[in-house]
Structures are given as C-alpha cells and as structure tokens.
Amino acid sequence: MTSETRQERAPAKPAGGARPRRRARYTALVAALAVAVVAATWLAVSIGAVPVALPQTWGIVADRLVPGLVPHTWTPVQEQIVWEFRLPRALLALLVGAGLAVVGAVLQALVRNPLADPFLLGISSGASFGAVLVLILGAGTLGGLSLSGAAFAGSLLALGLVYVLAQRSGKITPSRLVLAGVALAYLFQALYSFVLQQAQSGRAAQQVLFWLMGSLGGARWEMLPLPTAVLAAGLVYLLLQHRQLNALTAGEETAVSLGVNVHRLRITLFVLTSLLVGVLVATSGAIAFVGLIVPHAARLLVGADHRRVLPVTALLGAAFLQLVDLAARTINAPQELALSIVTALFGVPFFLWLLRRRSVDRAVTVG
Amino acid sequence: MRLDVRGVSVHLDGRPIVHEADLLVDDGEFVCLVGPNGCGKSTLMRTIYRALRPASGLITVDGDDVHGLSWRESARRTAVVAQETPAELDFTVGEVVLMGRTPYERAAAEDEERCARALDRVGLAGAQERIYATLSGGEKQRALVARALVQETRLLLLDEPTSHLDVRHQLEILHLVRELGAELGLATLAVLHDLNQAAAFCDRLYVMSAGRVLAGGPPDQVLTPELISQVYTVRAVRRTQLVFERLKEEDG
Numbered sequence: 001m002t003s004e005t006r007q008e009r010a011p012a013k014p015a016g017g018a019r020p021r022r023r024a025r026y027t028a029l030v031a032a033l034a035v036a037v038v039a040a041t042w043l044a045v046s047i048g049a050v051p052v053a054l055p056q057t058w059g060i061v062a063d064r065l066v067p068g069l070v071p072h073t074w075t076p077v078q079e080q081i082v083w084e085f086r087l088p089r090a091l092l093a094l095l096v097g098a099g100l101a102v103v104g105a106v107l108q109a110l111v112r113n114p115l116a117d118p119f120l121l122g123i124s125s126g127a128s129f130g131a132v133l134v135l136i137l138g139a140g141t142l143g144g145l146s147l148s149g150a151a152f153a154g155s156l157l158a159l160g161l162v163y164v165l166a167q168r169s170g171k172i173t174p175s176r177l178v179l180a181g182v183a184l185a186y187l188f189q190a191l192y193s194f195v196l197q198q199a200q201s202g203r204a205a206q207q208v209l210f211w212l213m214g215s216l217g218g219a220r221w222e223m224l225p226l227p228t229a230v231l232a233a234g235l236v237y238l239l240l241q242h243r244q245l246n247a248l249t250a251g252e253e254t255a256v257s258l259g260v261n262v263h264r265l266r267i268t269l270f271v272l273t274s275l276l277v278g279v280l281v282a283t284s285g286a287i288a289f290v291g292l293i294v295p296h297a298a299r300l301l302v303g304a305d306h307r308r309v310l311p312v313t314a315l316l317g318a319a320f321l322q323l324v325d326l327a328a329r330t331i332n333a334p335q336e337l338a339l340s341i342v343t344a345l346f347g348v349p350f351f352l353w354l355l356r357r358r359s360v361d362r363a364v365t366v367g
Numbered sequence: 368m369r370l371d372v373r374g375v376s377v378h379l380d381g382r383p384i385v386h387e388a389d390l391l392v393d394d395g396e397f398v399c400l401v402g403p404n405g406c407g408k409s410t411l412m413r414t415i416y417r418a419l420r421p422a423s424g425l426i427t428v429d430g431d432d433v434h435g436l437s438w439r440e441s442a443r444r445t446a447v448v449a450q451e452t453p454a455e456l457d458f459t460v461g462e463v464v465l466m467g468r469t470p471y472e473r474a475a476a477e478d479e480e481r482c483a484r485a486l487d488r489v490g491l492a493g494a495q496e497r498i499y500a501t502l503s504g505g506e507k508q509r510a511l512v513a514r515a516l517v518q519e520t521r522l523l524l525l526d527e528p529t530s531h532l533d534v535r536h537q538l539e540i541l542h543l544v545r546e547l548g549a550e551l552g553l554a555t556l557a558v559l560h561d562l563n564q565a566a567a568f569c570d571r572l573y574v575m576s577a578g579r580v581l582a583g584g585p586p587d588q589v590l591t592p593e594l595i596s597q598v599y600t601v602r603a604v605r606r607t608q609l610v611f612e613r614l615k616e617e618d619g
Contacts (some may be wrong), residue, residue, distance in 0.1 A: 022496070243469045246458070250466060253418040253449065258518070259442025259470030304458045 015066070025307055029301060033315035040322040041094065047326060051332060061087065089219035093325045094318040095227045096216070096284045097294075101317025102231075103273050103280075104291025105309055106238065106296070109249045110269050114354055115178055117292035118155075119275045119340075122184030124286035125192075126158025126210050127151040131285075132192040135208055136199045148226060152278025158184055159274050161352045174247070213338030214287035216325050223283050230279045234272050237312060241265070242306040244352045249304065262273050287321070288340040289347025295321055368394050368429055368444075368521035368554050370415070375424030377407070377414050384410045386578040387424065392522070392537075392554045397545050400558045400566040402575035403599050408558050411575070412526045415556070416447045428522055442470035446515035448544075449526040450509070460486070460502065460510050461495030467517035478517070485513035489543060505536030512543060523548065523558035529564075537561075538613045541568050563610075566590055574598055 026165065046057045059070045060082045100118060107116035118124045130150035156312035166173070192212070196205040211218065238245065244265050247255040255262050294308065294317040302308040321339075328337040370392040377385040385407040392398045400408045413419045415426055417433060426433045428444045436444075446467070464482045468474075486492055489509040494502075499510060508528055515523055525544060529537035545568055548555040559565040565572055566586035573583040574590075578597040582589045596602055 243466070243473075246462065247466055247469050250458070250463070253413065253416075254447075254466075256418050256438070257442060257445070257447035257449075257524075258466055259439040261438045298419045299457065303462070305462050 026302060030311060030315065033312065033319065037094065037315055037322070040319045040326070041090045044090045044093065044322050044326045045082055047330060048081070048086060050078060050081050052082055057082055069166055082230050084221075085219075088221045088224060089216050089325070090322060091224055092219040092227070092283060093322045093364075094282050095224070095231055096287065097290060097317040097319070097321025097324075098314040099231045099234075099276050099280045099317070100287060101294035101298075101313045101320070102235065102238070102310060103276050105295035105306070106245070106269055106273050107291065107308070109245050110266065110273070111163075111177060112249065112251070113177055113353075114296065115292070116291065119286055119288040119290075120178065120185075120292060121159070121162050121181035122188060123155045123158045123162070123181075123274070123277050124281055124288075125188035126161075126365040127155035127281035128286050129188040129192045129195075130154025130278070132195055132208060132212070133280050136195050136204070148279045148282040150278075151282040152275050154188070156271070156274035156278040157352065158188065159270060159277075163270075187346040204360045210338060211285045214285045214340040214343070215336065215338055216284050217329075217336060219283070226362070227279050227283055230275055234276055235310065237268075237272065238310055241306065242310065243307040246304070249306075284339070286340065287343060289343040289351070290324075291323060292319055292354075293343075293347055293350050296350075337347045338362065370405050370554055370556060371425075371427045372411070372415065373425045373427075375411065375414060375421045377410050377419055378422045379410065379419070379469075383422075384578055385414070385421075388575070388578075388580045389581060390556075390573055392556045394521070394554055395549065395552045395568050397557070397568060399569035399572040400575060401560075401565050401572055402615055403574075405558045406575040406598075407578040408575045409526055412524055412556070412558055416445055416524055417441055429502055438472040442518065442520075443458060444520050444522040445522045445524060445554060446518040447526065448511045448515050448525045448528045450528070450530050456501050459495060460491065460497045463499045463510055464495075464513045464517055466476060467514040470591070478520065481517045482513075482517075485516040486510075488516060489513045489548070504532050508532065508536070508540050509543065512540070512547070516547070521553060523553045523555045525555065525559075527558050527560060530560060533592050534611050535613070537564065538611060542613060562590065562595070 041056060042057060045061075046052050046054050052060070056074045056078065059072075060074055060079050062069050063072070063079075063233065064083055104117050107118065107121065108114055108358050110116070128151070129152050131147055133154075133164040134147045134150040162177070162180045162184055166177040168176060170280045196208060199205045199208075225358070244255070244260045247258045247260045248265065252262055255265075295313050298316055302312050323338055328339050328342045331337060331342075372388055372390040374589075375385060375388045376383060388402070388407075388411055390398075390411075399529060400411070402408045410419065414421050414431065417438070420434060428441070433441050433445070447564050461479075461482055464485060465478055467485075468478050468481070478507070482495065483492075486494055491506060491509055491513065492512070494506075494525070499507065502510060511528075523544065529540050532540065541564065544555060544557070547553065557569070559568075571584055572586050572589055574581050574594060581598065582594060591606075592602070
C-alpha cells in the first residue's frame with residue numbers, strides 16, 4: 001500500500017451542489033410537462049367542427065363535476081359535444097400516448113436496443129390481429145374485455161415470437177430484431193387482411209381498416225376504466241422496479257451480479273408490456289412510432305435513470321398524442337387522418353436518424 | 368469470508384466447458400485465475416456470480432451454497448467487476464455507482480454518501496454528474512470498482528478487468544483493487560490474461576487448461592516452465608526484461 005492512498009482526503013463534497021440543482025430542474029420539468037398535458041387537452045377539447053370557447057370548455061367540465069358551480073353560457077349541443085365526444089377522446093389520447101410511450105421505454109430496456117417499439121416489433125400488429133378476429137368474427141358481443149383480451153393474446157404471441165426469432169445462440173442483434181419484427185408485422189397484417197376480406201360487410205371492414213392505422217374516433221367514457229387501471233398499475237410496478245430496470249439496461253450479467261432475478265423480471269415485463277399494448281390497441285388501433293420517439297426525447301431531457309425516465313416518458317407521450325390527434329382531425333377536416341399517418345411524419349425521419357447512429361449496431365447478449 | 372468451489376462442472380449448449388474445478392479464496396487473499404483463451408476460466412467466474420448454473424459440484428460463499436441463496440443475498444456477498452460494461456444509455460457516473468445498492472433497501476441520503484466515499488476512494492471524487500460513457504477506459508473501470516465497493520460485499524470477483532486498458536491503466540486498476548482488498552479484508556478472485564501481472568499481484572494463483580484446474584499455489588511454485596509449456600504450448604524463458612511499474616505520483 002502506498003502512502004498516497006492512506007492519506008485521509010477531505011470528505012467528498014462536490015455532489016452537494018449539483019444534486020439538489022438537478023432535482024429542482026427535474027421537478028420543474030415535470031411540472032411544466034403536466035401543464036403542457038393540461039393545456040393540450042384543453043385545446044383539443046375546445047377545437048373542432050363546433051368550436052367552443054376555451055373558458056366555456058372549463059365551464060362545461062366544471063358544471064358536470066360540480067353541478068351549478070358556474071352559470072351556463074353554452075348551448076346544449078356544445079355541452080353534448082364536449083362532454084360525450086371530445087373529452088373522453090382527449091382522455092383516451094392521454095392514456096394511449098402515455099401507455100405506448102412507456103411500453104417503448106420498457107421494451108428498449110428489455111431488449112437493450114434503442115430501436116425497440118411496439119409497432120416496429122410487430123407487437124401492435126399481433127394485438128390488431130387478435131382484435132380483428134373478435135371484431136369481424138363476432139365474438140364482439142362479449143363486450144370490451146374480450147376485445148382487449150384477444151388483443152392481449154395477440155401481442156403476447158407476437159412479442160414471444162419476435163424475441164425467439166431475433167436470437168441467435170443467445171444474442172439479439174439489432175438487424176435480426178428489426179427484421180423479425182418487420183416479418184411478424186407483415187404476417188399479422190396479412191392474417192387480419194385475409195380475415196377482413198372474408199368479412200361479409202365491406203363497410204365494416206373499411207371502418208376496421210381505418211381504425212387499424214390508429215384512431216381515437218370511437219372513444220366513449222366506458223372505454224376508459226380498463227386502460228386507466230392497467231396503465232396506473234403498470235406505472236406503479238415499473239417505478240417500484242426502476243433500479244432493476246436500470247441494472248437490466250446495464251446488461252444481463254451485470255443485473256444478475258447486482259441481485260436482480262433477471263428471469264422473473266423479464267417475464268413480468270413481457271406480460272406487462274403485452275397487456276398494455278393489448279388493452280391500448282383494443283381501444284385505438286395500432287399507432288406507430290410513439291413508443292420509439294418519446295422515450296428517446298425523455299432521455300435527452302433527464303438522462304437514463306428509469307426513476308426519471310418513466311414519469312417524463314408518460315407525460316411527454318400523453319401530450320404528444322393529444323396534439324397528434326388534434327392535428328389528425330383538423331388538418332384535413334372534416335376528414336380525419338389515421339394517427340399513424342401523422343406520427344409517421346415525425347417517426348420516420350427520427351427512425352432513420354437513429355439507424356445512422358453507431359450505437360444501434362451493437363449486438364447484445366441475452367439469456 | 369471464504370469462497371469454496373468444489374468439483375464444479377459447467378456445460379454451455381450441452382458442451383462441457385468446465386470440468387470438476389476446485390478452488391479456494393480466503394479472507395484478505397488476492398487470488399488469480401489464469402489460463403489460455405477458451406480454457407473455461409471466464410465460464411467458471413460467471414458460474415460463481417450466478418450468470419450460469421453448474422451442472423454439478425458446489426460453490427459456497429461463507430458456507431452457503433451460492434445457487435441456493437436469494438438473488439439479493441448472493442449479490443450482498445459477491446460483487447463483480449467485469450470487462451468494460453458497454454454503455455448504451457447515458458447514465459451518469461453517480462447512477463452507475465448507485466447501481467451497487469440494488470440488492471439493498473433504498474436509503475437515499477446514505478446511499479449518496481456511500482457513493483461519494485467510494486468515488487473518492489477510487490480517485491474519481493466529485494464525478495457523480497459526469498456521463499459514464501464519456502469517461503476514459505481507466506476511469507470507467509474505476510467507476511465500476513466504486514460500484515463494487517458500495518455493494519459492500521466481502522468477496523470481489525474481477526473478470527478480466529484490464530483487458531481493454533493500456534499498461535499504465537492496467538497497473539492502476541490492479542494496484543487499486545489489491546490495496547482495497549488488503550484494506551477491507553476482501554477475498555478477491557481475478558481472471559487475468561497477463562501471466563507476469565498475475566504473478567506480480569496475486570498471493571496465490573490457479574492455472575486452468577481445457578476446462579480443468581491443473582495447479583494452484585504461490586506463483587513461483589506454480590508457474591514452472593514445464594507447466595507453462597504444457598498449458599500454453601509456448602516455451603517459458605526467464606530473462607531480464609523491461610518491467611513496468613507505476614510511477615509514484617498523485618493519481619496521474
């Protein structure tokens with residue numbers, strides 16, 4: 001032992017200044033994002049074919065929550081449009097945006113690859129296939145849960161397949177991952193297209209096809225509880241596991257050496273992401289790129305620690321999809337665009353930029 | 368703390384990689400494991416820290432079967448510094464070091480304190496907010512040593528911790544872990560590539576070849592020309608040559 005290492009150094013202080021500042025910045029960021037979510041939702045509820053002034057939107061919502069709180073300055077038609085159509089749609093947009101973004105963040109940790117996204121990996125297509133089977137083949141009479149259930153089964157199947165196909169002797173390579181995802185997406189799209197073609201009613205098939213590209217047009221109040229519950233439970237679980245997620249991101253063997261039960265964590269994350277994708281796709285169809293873009297943006301803002309990444313991802317995703325949906329129904333009004341058309345405008349350039357980055361090309365050891 | 372490996376065999380994809388290995392590391396000892404590429408030394412290490420399961424045999428740490436402990440408990444007994452961890456995401460150094468607390472309940476304030484002390488100890492005081500991916504190779508390895516320190520284990524495993532480093536930084540890391548081991552009374556087992564380095568740093572060493580532990584003991588007794596030529600199929604010639612030593616200066 002050298003004398004130099006024996007010397008008592010002054011206790012390390014430098015963390016003192018940086019940490020609280022960083023914490024304050026994070027708190028400010030979360031607050032700003034929460035404001036952005038509310039503002040985007042407020043706008044989305046007010047804008048449309050029948051315009052409603054911003055204060056009136058508040059009034060309608062407040063009046064519903066606490067009757068008689070504010071004087072009525074709006075027409076019954078405005079009230080009906082805001083309360084029965086736009087508000088549930090806007091809330092669903094928040095849920096789906098937050099949910100898909102969180103799923104993207106979890107998948108990226110799970111396969112340790114920045115290209116992971118429920119749509120790109122064919123998971124959304126698997127869920128869509130399950131949903132289409134129920135919609136067209138008539139099991140729809142069983143109600144919302146069976147639609148979600150079928151979508152969940154489809155996404156679980158797709159995720160399992162992509163995981164197996166992307167591996168070669170224990171390693172997931174990015175190219176295999178993306179190719180396996182693309183192949184599966186085509187397979188499931190072919191399958192549900194076949195089912196749609198065989199369908200009796202061409203109009204119903206047309207509607208389903210539009211919905212498959214992502215649409216919140218069918219939003220109703222009764223569609224909200226299930227995704228809300230699944231997303232809330234999922235987020236709580238993921239936040240409790242944020243240290244395990246961080247360790248997994250650092251590598252499977254690192255995670256093992258840090259005391260993480262990797263096998264069990266991975267299975268739980270598999271089921272959780274499939275469940276989220278299934279429940280969300282059942283309400284809104286498959287929306288591309290949200291799960292790819294948003295987690296990266298969140299990491300740019302707050303770094304890689306999942307304790308910060310997950311809440312920021314959820315808020316960003318919610319605000320993002322709210323604005324995307326608003327754009328989708330106003331750009332070409334009265335026609336609505338499918339949401340994936342709008343997200344692709346942002347998503348494709350972003351995806352190409354990610355592909356050009358060197359870090360994407362690294363093979364990753366698993367299992 | 369004692370690591371006791373007895374009759375451990377490991378198979379990968381059905382092929383036997385390690386065959387009935389025996390190995391012992393005691394408190395305060397720095398033990399090296401050497402052998403040619405593909406001899407099974409890394410596989411044996413990974414089995415000790417539970418990335419792999421043995422096909423047969425028993426690995427005990429402090430008398431308990433490692434593979435029978437809960438994942439958290441075994442991580443409270445054994446810390447690992449492997450080859451440079453590829454950093455896909457932009458974790459800060461502080462976040463990387465704090466990962467060492469994963470097997471423990473959260474205690475935010477004390478953990479920050481532990482993290483600061485460990486970074487100070489490895490010569491990276493105040494580096495918490497730096498991005499891990501931007502560190503030099505030597506600094507990355509020191510950060511990983513700090514992570515192992517906050518894990519507060521009695522056994523430290525080093526799996527080729529110096530393989531990507533130049534000779535100065537190799538010596539720096541080896542000095543650091545040996546000093547820490549002596550200071551804290553850790554049992555340390557290291558896989559090293561360089562025979563001269565292994566001989567210079569360890570109290571004892573084991574030589575593996577073709578999945579078997581052929582010999583173990585103090586380096587001057589084990590590393591005979593006969594054994595080396597048998598294991599590496601090279602001729603060992605003892606002659607005066609350049610020896611690298613670290614300059615005594617403040618953390619250069």
